[in-house]
Amino acid sequence: MKKTLYVAHFALIAVVFAIIPNAGQPLGVLDGIPIAVKDNFSTAGIETTCASNMLKGYVSPYNATVVQKLLDQGAVLLGKTNLDEFAMGSGSTDGVFGPVRNPWSYSRQYKEKSVPKSHSEDKDANWVITGGSSGGSAAAVSSFTCFAALGSDTGGSTRNPAAHCGVVGLKPTYGLISRHGLIPLVNSMDVPGILTRCVDDAAVVLGSLAGHDPKDSTTIQDNFKPFELPNLTDVSKFSIGIPKEYHAPGLSNEILALWSKAADLFKNAGAKVIEVSLPHTRYSIVCYHVLCTAEVASNMARFDGLEYGHRSDMNKSTESMYAATRREGFNDVVRGRILSGNYFLLKQNYENYFIKAQKVRRLIANDFVKVFRSGVDILLTPTTLNDAVPYMEFIKEDNRTRSTQDDILTQAANMAGLPAINVPTALSERGLPVGLQFIGRSFQEKQLLTVAKWFEKQVKFPMIQLEEVKRHDHGVFQHQKSASFS
Amino acid sequence: LSSPVLQHNFCHYTVDVFTTSFTFFYNYNLIFLRINENIAPWVPVVGLEIHAQISSNSKLFSGSQVQFAAPPNSLVSFFDASLPGTLPVLNRRCVEAAVMTGLALNCSINKKSLFDRKHYFYADLPAGYQITQQRVPIAVNGRLSYSLCIDNKMSQMVTKTVRIKQIQLEQDSGKSLHDDTRSQTLVDLNRAGVGLMEVVMEPDMCCGEEAAAAVRELQLILQTLGSSQAVMAEGQLRVDANVSVHHPGEPYGVRTEVKNINSIRFLAKAVDYEIQRQTEELENGGTILNETRAFDSKLGCTVPMRDKEGKQDYRFMPEPNLPPLILYDAKYLPANTNHQQVVNIDWIHERLPDLPSVKRAKLVEQYGILPEHSFTLLNEDGLTEFFENVVKQTQMKPKKVIGWVLNDLLSYLKQHSLTVKESPVSPFLLADLLNLLEKKEISSTAAKQVLAELWKGEGKTALEIVKEKELELIQDQKELEQICQAVIDGQENEVIMMVLGRNQKVLNKLIGLVQRETQGRSNPVLVKQLLEKKLSE
Known part of the structure; x- marks a missing residue:
């Protein structure tokens, strides 16, 4: 066990020692550390499905750069985690393997507070979603299955489930971590995300992953130096921006209150807290819709059933085989995005949609540049509008509506390529996790994580109390039972 | 969801050893024949799109080897097969080859060029799109001078110039082989992802011979630079011709695109055939369709290719995985740069071989x-x-x-x-x-x-x-004199004519006879002297 990795749960230590692959010579800082990887990262010899029929049974012959780096550091890959098909979704409910259940559904905290709807219903019916699309990774970390997990973040897919599952979710700066081997959603926004139980762990994993990759031309050329986070005692030199546009329609009162409480926390600690404006943020979702679907239409073109993946039995002609393969292989969400993306890319629409969306994207990014130039170091925002909703409620609305609502607070950081992190902050009235988001300057991960760590320390987010785990080791949770933030 | 399928160009390359030993003759006959027959002449307009395979060890965006006629699918990287998650990494050598070619063709080199995706579904295009340079290509606005002979006369050469619109870097596709009897298609991805330079020539030419001469000159330039081996028989140089005809002073006519041209000689034939076909079609009151036609080298004519399924929309989009391609010159070379990371236009310019x-x-x-x-x-x-x-x-x-x-x-x-x-x-x-x-x-x-x-x-x-x-010249003067004498003795009539008129023709005949007698072993100058001497005696 390396001392740099902060063990959040002592019970797992024994497990970790038991599976150290090469006792004696540690390979690196992650030696023997169990990790999970979202199933849209290529893993040599292990199925990589993107939770899609299209790639069911597809075994990649190579490791994604981030997977290879984790393995090189001695990490133990416990498994691949579930997601929305091709990471298109915000609930982790739309994958071919079924929805991901939020471990907090089974926590004492939630069970005590959630009111059973009716006695006749299955007592299991109230389970809540993880958020998504990296819901499997968030659940794996949240349920102590592993110490860290890789997610991907295109519009909030790491931060959103991190918020709902009460874990740290870091979306690094675009270009800091290699995307090679990550099956793309939107190449110009995708970033491998890191899910851990605390900010320090996120910094350790980031240190193992970041840096130039010759296989990804969009990674930065400069060397990245892994860092340890200082224990801040004084935040007075920081200027925290509160973007007013993040007071979005649909933001729950509970989260709004938490957000302003967090702002006060900084203010009281001597930090400069100022309201800022990111005026173009409100266009971010519609802009994202155009850019995302266009790239999806393009990226999904390779799934034709010829080289790999699903191939339909339809053999009337090559064209009918393509059509049948893609109809059978993709779900409605993926097909819908391909369709609209192709529409936006048509010659007659390109100027009106794609080019305009690119311009809007630039405006959104410039908003951030201006705010940071004005002296703001870090932005503080909510990560989600609400706490996690029960699955039965979530599926009442379609994926598109859901994604539109759920990405609203996270999406702009992807547009601008900025680093952002969800820090679990408190439990909601229903006993479910709520997180806040910090957005930093490009490639200023150290500053961002340092502030996040300070905040994490102040809020004392409570440990999940899983009934099963509790039965095995009752004592573990006792020391965590301290006053929490909410 | 299925997009319109592109009608592709199947090139079955035949080995044509003598594509290179071909001289170009400006054939005025074909073009001006009609002028005599009709009041309003037709002016043919020919533009060319030329794909030159870059001569490089590895492909444009992957490390797989480039090699002609390797076993099928033996040169295919994960990227070439478009495995999910793979990303393009630009090959520096291909960039340098394009810069060299651009400079040799008097182009301005764009210090910043961009890559785009061009989408269509086809079995030999695994990603469903080709990475090309649609918006900002690496080189633009060049010109190429070429020469050709007028009326088959080697001594009457004219030099012409064709403008080069642009040179763009792009990926080659794989190859499909259709087995109609077993109704299956075999795909070979060895060629998929090989670097191409697409050279677009403006419609400044007006006949097959001009097109052929321009391509031949381009081929020589590419081979001199080493930027492409440019062997047409191996598909390293592929030419599509855009042909139209119109009356002088009127806008250009509807053009057709002629593909499947696999030698320079066939290019001249295909273009001339197409000009003639269009002219006749219009003369007969017909119309020209904007279509793709294939040249049938056996029949020596162009035939329409299977119709595209509706109008093709390539849905161009910027390639998000490649940052803009930035080139430098000596003046703006950033300080302390890693020379492996930059391409210096001036450095390449100074090292261009003689064209x-x-x-x-x-x-x-x-x-x-x-x-x-x-x-x-x-x-x-x-x-x-x-x-x-x-x-x-x-x-x-x-x-x-x-x-x-x-x-x-x-x-x-x-x-x-x-x-x-x-x-x-x-x-x-x-x-x-x-x-x-x-x-x-x-x-x-x-x-x-x-x-x-x-x-x-x-x-x-x-x-x-x-x-x-025994072919050496007879050095013995006596022997030669005897032979001359014998020839003179045998040709009395000629000798008389010779003496009377000093007829040069007759003298030459006599020299020839001596040569024949000696089986070419006599020095004609010496023989001439001897004969003249003997005849004046």
């Missing part, structure tokens, strides 16, 4: 040969080197050597369909032979016989052949 036009001028100047000879020398791969090697090893003047190389040796090569490299007569052997001739040890008639023997490649030297066949 064919310069080489020709130098040959003319250095050896005193005619300009048209310099064209023939360069047109034939290796012939310039052959010629220069002969010159180096002989006392004969280059002006005379050129005749032996271009007339005698080259016609042997053509007769036997051999390349210069395959010639059984090496420069050394030929120089050896020419030295004998120059030293007046044999006559030129005899030299031709020796060359015929040398061609057999039996390992004999010229001197050995001369000895064996």
